[in-house]
Amino acid sequence: MxxxxxxxxxxxxxxxxxxxxxxxxxxxxxxxxxxxxxxxxxxxxxxxxxxxxxxxxxxxxxxxxxxxxxxxxxxxxxxxxxxxxxxxxxxxxxxxxxxxxxxxxxxxxxxxxxxxxxxxxxxxxxGFLDEEVEVSGQWTKADLETYLRALQDKDLTQPSLSETAIKKSADPVRAAKMWLIQFAPDFLSEASPMLRNVLGYYGAAQSEWFKIIIDEYGYGVHDTKHSHLFERTMESVGLRTDVHHYWQYYLNSSLMVNNYFHYLGKNHELFFRYIGALYYTETALVDWCRRAADLLTEVFGPDVDVEYFTEHVGIDLHHGKMALEKLILPLVEEHGEVIIPEIVRGYEEFQLISDIADRDFATQIAWMDDGPKNKELHAPVWDAISSGRVTAPVANIVEPYRELSNTHCHDGDELCHIVSGTMKFVAGFESYQILEAGEGTVIERNRLHGAIIDSEECVYEIHSVGDYRACL
Ligand SMILES: [Fe+2]
Ligand SMILES: [Fe+2]
Ligand SMILES: [Fe+2]
Structure with missing residues (x-):
């Protein structure tokens, strides 16, 4: 042919x-x-x-x-x-x-x-989620319902690691601002990822989902649109609300949380995962928002606008119930048990991602708080290097005045050593150390940071020590 x-x-x-x-x-x-x-x-x-x-x-x-x-x-x-x-x-x-x-x-x-x-x-x-989350066995609709309802009875009143980190931080106001910044990619365009799922034609569930979206969009009244409520929270503590104003301060895992929903919503083969993740997030948000409103009030005082959070305590109770009773269960009824593993997968995956983000943020707050300590650690680590006791790959860098190293992180610990000039080393929002010639800082692996040169020129060295504790 x-x-x-x-x-x-x-x-x-x-x-x-x-x-x-x-x-x-x-x-x-x-x-x-x-x-x-x-x-x-x-x-x-x-x-x-x-x-x-x-x-x-x-x-x-x-x-x-x-x-x-x-x-x-x-x-x-x-x-x-x-x-x-x-x-x-x-x-x-x-x-x-x-x-x-x-x-x-x-x-x-x-x-x-x-x-x-x-x-x-x-x-x-x-891709790591494939290996981390296992969904096996034969699930019936009744099994799924029991499994998902268990979340409603779970005690979610305990503060997360992030909340504890803020409370115990050397600078709770700074820590809480850093926290709010992490939500900006998600909350300022709130519900955009899920809107990807109401295009098309798939029966009654589509209209039920649209009801959730109508709530998120404040019934078309801009003042009550959830993203706008969050803007008011940001403004009430002196933060800017233009989109990605704080791009360089987003942690890897904060972007991951937000991207996960776009990933599910953009790829319609993952539609059923989305409804599992939706149920998890709407249900878990109820207690989380209650705690967040209290925490922000405790940290910033009574002038912080927490309506975004108090509004969600009520509405997300409703949304979690809707996700289960109007989306998940009817869709299983209609399309059969074949979709159940995907629903469970979405639920489990988002739970894992939330946990990764919680730990990442708490660690970043500790890293910001430890700024002065990390600066002091320069001396013993530099001693190990300059005496030849430790050898590590080194990069010699010369930068001019105002050169800004946009924020990034490293895969192992590093030692920054200033040969001449002045560097402002930034470890997070409103968090920095001034490093002069002969000084420096330990840079912990995976921790977001950046730097700007404060002198006409700055000559510095970055020693990739791997694990700084091995130098002590
Ligand atoms: Fe919302
Ligand atoms: Fe909601
Ligand atoms: Fe760096």
Whole structure:
């Protein structure tokens, strides 16, 4: 047969193609390093540090134990940018001189490059869940209901690690601001990922889901839209609400939490996972919001606007119930037990991701609090290096005045040693140490940080010691 079609071949990138397209995507001018710590009312600027991307390998599954490594952070930052190209963002102060950035973000090249690399990045960033979460055995609808309802009876009143970290922090106000910043990617465009699931045609469940969305959108009254309530919380403690103003302060796992829902919503083969994760999040949010309102009031005093949180105590009780009774159970009834493992998987996966984020944030607060201690640790670690007792790979760096190392993290501990000049070393929002010649700091693995040069020039060394405790 001369007109026979070739056999269908699934689309797949080679590792080399993946790298090439990732770099091509991220070298869009809107993704280059910033000269400031914060973005200024420009929702299209997202620092992706493209200069590092040629050295990263996204053509594999990042194992659980490496999930907080730099490659994980880089992938989550890129994924956020890709997913959000489906969302509509406009600067608060109007487009005016941002017209070119608007076009650089919303254009076919950015969109297509993003879509080409997205499946590989998703596999890289979320593939570990396959190994971490096991769903086995034969599930009936009754089993599923019992299993899911157990969450409603669970005691969720205990504070999370993050909440405890804020309470016990050397600077609870700073810690609580850092906490609110972590929610901005999710809460400022609240419910956008789930809106991906109400397009189409799939029966009564579709309209039930739409009811949840109507609540999230405050019934079309902007003042009661959940994202707007969160803006008021941010403003009441002096934080900015322009989209991704604090991009450089987002932790890897905070982006992961938000990206997870986009990942499920964007890929409709994961629809049933989404409803499992939805049930988990709406149900767990009830107690979480109650605790958050109390904690924020305790930290900031009575002037903090916590309506976002108190509103959710009531509405999410309702949403959790709806997710179970109007979405999950009717859909199982209609489509059979084949969808149950996916629902359970979504529930379990999001629980795991929430736990990773909780630990990551608590660790970051400890890292910020330990700034002075880490600066003191420079002396003994430097002693081990300069005496030759420890040898580690070293990078010698010279940077000019105002050079800003956009935030990042390292996969092992490092020692920063200042040879000459002055560096402002930043370990998180409003958290820094000034390092002068002869001084320095230990940089803990996986911890978000950045730096800016405060002198005409700064000469410094980065020693990759791996585990700083081995130098003591
Ligand atoms: Fe909400
Ligand atoms: Fe909700
Ligand atoms: Fe660094």
């Amino acid at each position: 001369s007109h026979a079609l070739p056999a269908h071949k699934p689309f797949e990138l080679t590792p080399e193609q993946l790298k090439e397209y990732v770099v091509q995507y991220a070298t869009n001018p809107i993704y280059l390093d910033n000269e400031e710590w914060e973005n200024d009312d420009n929702p299209y600027h997202r620092q992706l540090r493209p200069q590092v991307l040629p050295y990263l390998d996204f053509s594999r599954v990042l194992p659980r134990k490496e999930i907080l490594h730099y490659e994980g952070l880089a992938a989550q930052r890129i994924l956020t940018s890709i997913y959000e190209a489906d969302l509509m963002f406009l600067p608060k102060g109007g487009l005016k001189e941002k017209w070119n950035d608007f076009k650089a973000y919303y254009n076919p090249s950015n969109r297509v490059l993003g879509e080409i690399i997205r499946p590989s990045l998703e596999k890289f960033a979320f």
